[in-house]
Amino acid sequence: MTEHTLTVAGVAVDTRHWIGGRRVASAETFTDVSPIDGSVIGEISRGTALEAAAAVAAAKAAFPAWAATSRAERARILHAVADGVEKRIEELSIVETTDNGALLRSHRRGVMPRVAHNFRFFADWLLKLEHEDFETRGHTNHVSWDPAGPSVLITPWNAPLMLATWKVAPALAAGNTVVLKPAEWSPLTASLLADIAAEAGLPAGVLNVVQGYGSEVGDALTSHPDLRRISFTGSVPTARRIAESAAGNLTPLSLELGGKSPLLVFADADLDLAVDLAVEQYDNAGQVCLAATRFLVEESVAEEFTRRFVEKAATLTQGDPRHETTDIGPNIHPRQLEKIDAFVQRALAAGARAVIGGHRKDTQYYAPTLLTDVAQDSEIVQEEVFGPVLTLQTFSTEEEAVRLANDTRFGLAATLATADAERAERVTAQLVAGTVWVNCFFVRDLQAPFGGSRHSGVGREGGTWSFDFYCDVKNTVTAPNGWKNHG
Template sequence: MSTSMLDVAGVLVSPDHYIDGERVPSEERFELFSPIDQRLLGQVAAGQPAHVEQAIAAAERAFPAWSAMSAAERLPYLDRFAEEIGRRADAFCTLESNDAGVLLSRMRHGVVPRAMLNIRWFAEHALGLQERPIDTQQAHHRVRHDPAGVVVIITPWNAPLMLSTWKLGPALAAGNTCILKPPEWAPLTCSLLADAAHAAGLPPGVFNVVQGIGATTGAQLVSDPRIARVSFTGSVPTARRIAQAAGANLVPCSLELGGKSPFIVLEDADIDAAAATGALMYRNAGQVCLAGTRFLVHERVAERFIAAMRTTVDGLCVGDPRGEATEVGPIIHPRQVERVLGFIDRAVAGGAQVLWGGQPHPFGAQYVQPTMLTGLSQDDEIVQNEVFGPVLTLQTFASDDEAVAMANGTDYGLGGVCYGDTAHAIAVADRVRTGFIWINSFGIRDLAAPFGGIKRSGIGREGGDWSFEFFCDVKDVVVPKKPFRPSFSHR
């Protein structure tokens, strides 16, 4: 057991792996810096082949006993897991704010309560998925949701706690054992999550955390033939590599990827409401896959909309995410800052006009002004590709048909927003090719509902029964109603 701990703003957290119920150190480590002010937070264990092997072996050993439990027997463990997350609420808030730059207020009031709910809700939902009868003329069918086996979960740096628990909840409730690979740019809340699981009494090997770099640690995990499922949220290029590695072993993957979602403002929209919602797209410094980043505004209301949204954006507080008044925090990493500013510079060089922002923010090295660009063509790079920063684009349209064509005119299809008269907005939204779309609203997420995208935005759905369909092997036990007499003539 390693005795070294990182002290992050008064919160002690282990930099080591968590395997088979114990902390496991590594001689190989990587440095971790805060996006707030680039200070060194410490050195974190980098997973080596031996650690990956150890974690898979531990998860395999734990699987028979954990999977043999009923959902009702697993429920108390997962309830305690949620309770232990709640007991560490302040620590989770401090760590993720310092490690990932997430707003402290958002962590306190949104993320931590949601993380607890992710564990509890799926544990309770699993109670109804034990067995489902189907009665036909020929036979009685007993449809079971059996645990798949050892699951690898890989989460991104923009929401490590929320997205880890979003996947762990159904995976563990279904009876799988799990290996979590945290994001290397923001791994600390995943490490603290292991402490919560340990305190909750989850049996050794049921939940493991192997930290490391995606190209090495992650690649070894997803290519191992003993893995039954891979659940990944992140970028399209990484997803392609994961799918290729897992595909060699025919391992199913759930891939929740990026977005370039439309924010449609129809002529009959409530302009002030649409503008206020539009400013929410800068939340988490725009590092949100489901944000509506392409504003498509009817030409007759574009001037009014721009003025209303500019007023709202001018009032946004950019700064230290630990401040209660802060509404826009830092970009996660210098490489991401370079990427975001590169998109802006190339767009402006190509003729785009800056409505507001467009520059680094004076608050600090990893801060970018909330930005809106216009004067763009549908095939422009910044219209077609995900920026993942506080950068939005605005185009106008003259008809519903034009708006729908523009909305559907990228390789992404994750989410969307549509503001207008409700019936009109629904009629337009029904024609937009996307995994989900909010009408006169944004960010409503119910655990019972499906979440996911189409095209380059991913494969599969998470939430409700859809999560269990992925994390389980669905088995049909068939009992004939009449004695079965085999015959070669039967087809």
């Protein structure tokens, strides 16, 4: 071990940046704290404009060779990265849980296998990426996807490695080089990813990892003139700053932002299913952008729905996320907990009623909360809390349900519970959302477009949509009979 290596639950993690195929330390550090118990994990290299410039320079230098690498070879390396992830699922899982507080069982069974799948999917999609040629007045049109160039990917803390590789995998598959900037509250698995990628044979400079604060290293990255793409997942205020930073260079952006998604429960729905869907919204301590945090329930079944929900929620176990029986872990940081509680206390002061919860349990954990008697224009209904806080409102008609569902500035997702197929078709057609789930939740396929409407984001990723963003899509038009015979 060296002064730049942490041991996290028995796993060695390098605390330095990864730039140009080597480890680079900063003069300053920042403190990484575990949300499980508030203990200090260690000191992490704190990037500045200097490291940002070095990372972009490394990505720019590596780009021509990586862009010229055949699709088959790029795909082979991405599959090798997936192999490396699968060999280290247990290590990645325990480090991620220690760093961001999400359930260890979820990391082992779902999240880390999905990380490997991200690489395999985009490697395979690359090999079949094509558009059928078509003719215009006898001329042949041929569509191709050219690598765009160095890309900066800025990722959140709620699902650090899974959401990072959701961006890294298609960007690398497209032939771009990458600078990954993980969230400062959960930087550790990005460092491990750099090790895995290097072991898999990814050339130096193709993937770079720079840690630190957005105001110090993030701004220097997003304003860099040599960038060709920026992808960000996070909050609306941060997205605005990134967009302003990128505007001077007209750098294309993909923004996956927050949500205030509704769960619409109609009287004809299977109430047991609806309650199961509702309780699922406490997943990851409510720190899920797609969560249906606003319950809109038809008046005639609202009382019964609420009774069953309270009974079901009471069976959840909140505590140490490393324990197999835990259902809800901690929130990421004391500052986030304070923000959550401030939302709730303001709502209660304004007349809301806490059916369950409504308070913090200690400095790391917030009690699962359901608030009723909330006005549609209230802060708690309109703004993203990003914690285990849900609201319940009622409606009397289908039209009212749709109006309430659409009446926020967001449009990331919506969930609908009904036994009427025709109603489902009518309502989903009217909902403003990038993804709508009918009688299910969080069923995701990488082939599908993903993104939000309104303030929930700009652009779509997944399948070919990802390549459309990370590439310069070119159309080549060839005239007929234009070739000289040199035979």
